[in-house]
Amino acid sequence: MTSTQNAAFRAAVTATGFVLDVPVIGAAEAAERVLESWQDGAELRRLPDGRWLFTLAAPMEIRADRAPGLPVLRTGTGGSAAVGADASLATSGQLALASGGLTTTQAIAELAELNPSDWLDLSGLTVHRPRPVGAAAPEAAPVVEALPEKPRPDLRAAARIAPPTKRTLRLAEDTPAGSRRRLSRFLPRLPRLPQLRPPTWLRPLAVGTAVALLPGLLLIVGSTRVSLEHDPRIWVLGLALAVVVAVGRSRRLAREAAAATAAAASGTGTGTGSAAGAASGRAKPRRPLFGPLLARLTMRTAGNLIRGRHARYLRELTRAFEQRQWEDALRDAIRLADERSAGQESWLTLGLPRRHTGELRATPLAGESGASSPLSGPSVHQHLAALYRSAAEDLERAGRIDEAAFVLADLLDAPAEAVALLARHGRPAAAAELAEGRELAADLVVRLWWQAGERERAVRTAHRRSVFASAVERLSTEDPDAARELRAAWAAHCRDSGDRLGAAEVLWPDESLRPSAAADLREAVALGGATRSRALPYLLALGAGDATRALALAVLDSEGDPTVTGRSVLAAGLARLPAADPAVDRELATAAARSVVRDGGFGGDLTARDTRSSHQRLLGRADPLVAADLAKPHRPAPHGVRAAAVHSAADRPGTLPVLDAAVLGSGAVLVACGQAGVRLLTSDGRTKAQWDVPADQLVLADHGGSALLVAGYGQTREISRLDLATRTVRPWTTLRARQIAGSYDGRHLVTADGDGILVLDTLAPGPTVVWRELGGTERLVGTVARTADKCSAVVVSPLPDGSPLVELWRWDLPGWELRSRMVLDAFHPDHCVPLASAGLLTAVPQVADEPSGPDGASDRTVLSLVTGLPPTPARDLAGIAPSGPIGDGDHWALPVPDPAGTGFLLHTGSGAGPAPTATVLFPAADLRHTPGLRRHADAVTYWHRSGRILATTPDGATVLANLRVTGTR
Numbered sequence: 001m002t003s004t005q006n007a008a009f010r011a012a013v014t015a016t017g018f019v020l021d022v023p024v025i026g027a028a029e030a031a032e033r034v035l036e037s038w039q040d041g042a043e044l045r046r047l048p049d050g051r052w053l054f055t056l057a058a059p060m061e062i063r064a065d066r067a068p069g070l071p072v073l074r075t076g077t078g079g080s081a082a083v084g085a086d087a088s089l090a091t092s093g094q095l096a097l098a099s100g101g102l103t104t105t106q107a108i109a110e111l112a113e114l115n116p117s118d119w120l121d122l123s124g125l126t127v128h129r130p131r132p133v134g135a136a137a138p139e140a141a142p143v144v145e146a147l148p149e150k151p152r153p154d155l156r157a158a159a160r161i162a163p164p165t166k167r168t169l170r171l172a173e174d175t176p177a178g179s180r181r182r183l184s185r186f187l188p189r190l191p192r193l194p195q196l197r198p199p200t201w202l203r204p205l206a207v208g209t210a211v212a213l214l215p216g217l218l219l220i221v222g223s224t225r226v227s228l229e230h231d232p233r234i235w236v237l238g239l240a241l242a243v244v245v246a247v248g249r250s251r252r253l254a255r256e257a258a259a260a261t262a263a264a265a266s267g268t269g270t271g272t273g274s275a276a277g278a279a280s281g282r283a284k285p286r287r288p289l290f291g292p293l294l295a296r297l298t299m300r301t302a303g304n305l306i307r308g309r310h311a312r313y314l315r316e317l318t319r320a321f322e323q324r325q326w327e328d329a330l331r332d333a334i335r336l337a338d339e340r341s342a343g344q345e346s347w348l349t350l351g352l353p354r355r356h357t358g359e360l361r362a363t364p365l366a367g368e369s370g371a372s373s374p375l376s377g378p379s380v381h382q383h384l385a386a387l388y389r390s391a392a393e394d395l396e397r398a399g400r401i402d403e404a405a406f407v408l409a410d411l412l413d414a415p416a417e418a419v420a421l422l423a424r425h426g427r428p429a430a431a432a433e434l435a436e437g438r439e440l441a442a443d444l445v446v447r448l449w450w451q452a453g454e455r456e457r458a459v460r461t462a463h464r465r466s467v468f469a470s471a472v473e474r475l476s477t478e479d480p481d482a483a484r485e486l487r488a489a490w491a492a493h494c495r496d497s498g499d500r501l502g503a504a505e506v507l508w509p510d511e512s513l514r515p516s517a518a519a520d521l522r523e524a525v526a527l528g529g530a531t532r533s534r535a536l537p538y539l540l541a542l543g544a545g546d547a548t549r550a551l552a553l554a555v556l557d558s559e560g561d562p563t564v565t566g567r568s569v570l571a572a573g574l575a576r577l578p579a580a581d582p583a584v585d586r587e588l589a590t591a592a593a594r595s596v597v598r599d600g601g602f603g604g605d606l607t608a609r610d611t612r613s614s615h616q617r618l619l620g621r622a623d624p625l626v627a628a629d630l631a632k633p634h635r636p637a638p639h640g641v642r643a644a645a646v647h648s649a650a651d652r653p654g655t656l657p658v659l660d661a662a663v664l665g666s667g668a669v670l671v672a673c674g675q676a677g678v679r680l681l682t683s684d685g686r687t688k689a690q691w692d693v694p695a696d697q698l699v700l701a702d703h704g705g706s707a708l709l710v711a712g713y714g715q716t717r718e719i720s721r722l723d724l725a726t727r728t729v730r731p732w733t734t735l736r737a738r739q740i741a742g743s744y745d746g747r748h749l750v751t752a753d754g755d756g757i758l759v760l761d762t763l764a765p766g767p768t769v770v771w772r773e774l775g776g777t778e779r780l781v782g783t784v785a786r787t788a789d790k791c792s793a794v795v796v797s798p799l800p801d802g803s804p805l806v807e808l809w810r811w812d813l814p815g816w817e818l819r820s821r822m823v824l825d826a827f828h829p830d831h832c833v834p835l836a837s838a839g840l841l842t843a844v845p846q847v848a849d850e851p852s853g854p855d856g857a858s859d860r861t862v863l864s865l866v867t868g869l870p871p872t873p874a875r876d877l878a879g880i881a882p883s884g885p886i887g888d889g890d891h892w893a894l895p896v897p898d899p900a901g902t903g904f905l906l907h908t909g910s911g912a913g914p915a916p917t918a919t920v921l922f923p924a925a926d927l928r929h930t931p932g933l934r935r936h937a938d939a940v941t942y943w944h945r946s947g948r949i950l951a952t953t954p955d956g957a958t959v960l961a962n963l964r965v966t967g968t969r
Helices: 001-010 027-036 166-172 200-221 230-267 274-283 291-322 324-334 380-396 401-411 415-424 428-435 442-451 455-465 468-476 479-495 500-507 511-524 528-539 548-557 569-574 582-599 608-621 624-631
Strands: 012-020 043-046 052-063 070-074 081-082 094-101 101-105 645-648 660-663 668-673 678-681 688-690 697-701 706-713 718-721 728-737 748-753 758-763 769-775 777-788 788-799 804-812 815-825 832-835 841-844 859-866 875-878 886-888 893-895 902-909 918-922 932-936 939-944 948-952 961-966
Touching: 012 027, 012 081, 012 918, 027 052, 043 291, 052 070, 070 788, 291 324, 291 380, 291 948, 324 401, 324 428, 324 948, 380 401, 401 415, 401 428, 428 442, 428 608, 442 455, 442 468, 442 479, 455 479, 479 500, 479 511, 500 511, 500 528, 511 528, 528 548, 528 569, 548 569, 548 582, 569 582, 569 608, 569 893, 624 645, 645 697, 645 948, 660 697, 660 939, 668 697, 668 918, 697 932, 748 777, 758 777, 769 948, 777 832, 777 886, 788 832, 804 875, 875 893, 893 932, 902 939, 918 939, 918 948
Parallel strands: 081 094, 645 918
Antiparallel strands: 012 052, 012 070, 043 052, 070 081, 094 101, 660 668, 668 678, 678 688, 697 706, 706 718, 718 728, 748 758, 758 769, 777 788, 788 804, 804 815, 832 841, 841 859, 859 875, 886 893, 893 902, 902 918, 932 939, 939 948, 948 961
16 A cells, blocks of 8 residues: 555545445344435445445545545545545546455446335334323223133034934923923823913012911821822822913913023123022022922822823833934933032922933033932933943944044033044044033143144144143153143243243243244343343353353342342352353352351241251352352241331332332342333432333333333323343234223233223234123222232122122132132222232221311221231221222232321231231321332332322332432433
């Protein structure tokens, strides 16, 4: 290079563009330089050797050694030449470049053009459409119903069995109640009586006459010594009385059936999964008032006639089965009655045992008869059972699988055997439908749906019933490849819900799937806190590099509470899972053993034996010299009964409003500031990240990997999804809801409206209902309390006399199994709050007639906890709560004005009892705005709209954060 050319690289030049050496600096760095210098009208083209030609819209003065690339200058011939090239070779429209001591030219118009707009990723931006001030709320998106339907397999149709004959229907037709038939069926030749409606005044007279005559009739029947079967007067009297009562009873049953049909049509319950529907389905049949007596009277007078009809029917049915006349036998066969529960009382009825009528199908909920008949004896039952069992075996040997399944499921009431039969003969879809309809084991249902190819249905069922692990275990014994696919689908479900650590833990037992967990583990580490500490041992076991090792050492050597920093969790994980590199494993095991001795154990709920065992595993892999000198970990002695701690928030307000806040597992604080957006702060108030998304409520995932940002406009809510690992926000939907629970499982969101409780799938494109509770005559009152495995709410339903019945309902999640319904004698929605698993917390104000002091200290609030068990002692707290208690899950707080009347005192505790465990003071706080409470990630966060946040451990002993929210970074 000549001295003139060397000087050109240090001189100030008028550049018309630059040449960026992309193969040397990389595409990312080159793109960043282009964007920093971009002008409206600029062009970007690709050179044949991979370099980029960046042409400016207007020339600019710049020093060549500080330019983003090799400067390009305008030549006297109208061409362009890079610094160092022979400018005389470039003609108009050409570019001269120096390479390897030679100058080459390129036609600029022939170079491929690049579009920098393709580099921009707009997926993380939220689009806000400005509206005029005071405009109507945004229109809610339509809600899609996707409730799971209980399968109702029709085995009769699948087996191609024709409908029952008229004679069989006449012999064994069921009443609307489903368990007994009208007595008029045994008297088919009686003329139909006209339906006369007596006057209203005549009904009490008729009832009184019947009540007066019935005791006399009973005395005659009970005291007579003659043979009632040969006395025509008693025979005629009993038969006539039976007919009259049967007619009246049939009308009552018809009215009950019509009422049940109307209730079902009105939407009461949710079909499958409805608590109300399940409760009604489990209700015991009501014992008839006079039916058993009249049946016994008829059997004593017309017993031969009744027994003859039953015997004839039984002989014909047996003959058809023995002669293998399957069409007639299966068409006329009756279903054997279910076994009655031990505590259920039996009564006598004249009807045949319960059977299917019309199109026989496998009913999802098989009721119990509760009645006996002339065919209910053990000998008849055993005879029919043996007959059906032999028929099922013969049909299976003949290859008539559908008929055999029909006999097992519908005649013998053995659905599990029918499911095994269908699965054994390669019909998993039919087996899965029958298993789900008959509510067999959930892991069996998942396995069958997976084998049938219904993957989404299998995953949805496994999640709702919490049987992923058992379903994989059951499937692995039969088809290891299918089990591996189900495990991968389980991990994908966790990943889609934002639970990265859960996805990695699901994949880990299968060694072939472990490498695919690396990306999930890295994103879990980004969440910090205990999640990071749980993910680090898995990454080290996969052979992660020096950066992961250094991070693990930094956590083990950190100061502060071992639970908050995640030090104890990491040490426990390293004791269970060694690192892949022996040298790294020895170094980490040594550091972990030291931290265990310093902290007095691994924390958590480990027993002394488990602590010693885990520590010995660490010492066995640690440096021998260090291990020999280390003492045994000694857990600190538990503290005695301590007084409730008192903590004070900042003494002055912040500059931004706080409408919701929560401490995350990493120790950072997520804050919703209304129209000012959402911020992620450190424990001392510094801003780590912020999103320009309006939000006045946070809905946090149980696993801590994601959150929903809710902006309320009346009852219309705009909801966005925040991924806390990647810190990206995506809008989800707009919906109308009266209430939204403060937490969710990462996918299913619990909401409430006028129809009851709705569960929405947040991974669907729009609001999609996947479960319903309550509705119809049942009405939700107050808030819904939810934790990861429990949910409770106060429900009001009408009694038959019209008076309200107030109960506290509690469900198990995620399957929404109703576990208890506790009647509440006294309930006031403004003074009570439900707790997810503990009960109902009530706060009753007691206003003194004459205050005993200038501060009105005699005014008090009585706290009590209603659990349905022996009552716990109530607690008296000074002051009157203006708005009643507040709660989140099983944690509660009672805000009362401070003695000066200028701020709030929050008496807070857990669901174990009404005794407060801590008191939080918000001085100089506006009493018109009630403080808030949030329980998440082993922390309890308290906030006030004035911009102040205070967080403690669940027992209230340690302050985790105390900050003011300001607009500065």
